Amino acid sequence: MFSRIALRSTQAAQQIPRQSISTPRTMLTAAKSLYTAKASATGGGRANGTAKSETTSFTVSIQPPGSESNTNPEELVALGYSTCFLGAMKVAAQQIGKSGPSDAAKSFADVTLNSTDSKTSPFTISTHLTIEDTKHDIDTLVAVAKQTHTVCPYEIAFKGNIKQSFTAIAKDGKSESW
Structure with missing residues (x-):
């Protein structure tokens, strides 16, 4: 979902003219990739699925909204x-x-x-x-x-x-x- 977002370093961002929050934004050009998180989902997706980080050891059971024991x-x-x-x-x-x-x-x-x-x-x-x-x-x-x-x-x-x-x-x- 966020692969379309390109990040700029703080210095490069400061050189861009500031936009008011009501101004439509345009996609930025990637200056340098800073980090890529990788994850996978298996099972039922939103219902009885599992989401797992492929870059760390984080794993979570996924349940529909309203379930109290899982996310x-x-x-x-x-x-x-x-x-x-x-x-x-x-x-x-x-x-x-x-x-x-x-x-x-x-x-x-x-x-x-x-x-x-x-x-x-x-x-x-x-x-x-x-x-x-x-x-x-x-x-x-x-x-x-x-x-x-x-x-x-x-x-x-x-x-x-x-x-x-x-x-x-x-x-x-x-x-x-x-």
């Missing part, structure tokens, strides 16, 4: 998205001259599987990401989070392809959603 694809996307976004906030903060997320910062990703009336595309996913940082004011947190939309690989892949929403919660309890 599902949406949970795996949420794990990757929340960690990637939080890490990308450090790069974004540097790009706009702000301090990055504190060690107390948390990101929470909700990845929702939706059904549609379409016969050709009966399912979609949507996301809601919440960033919480008890060390930053709301203006700084929102500015950094919005800049992160231009550097986080998940954000670049999701933008324009799925419905997304965001919330930032700052040190004084103030929040902003977009």
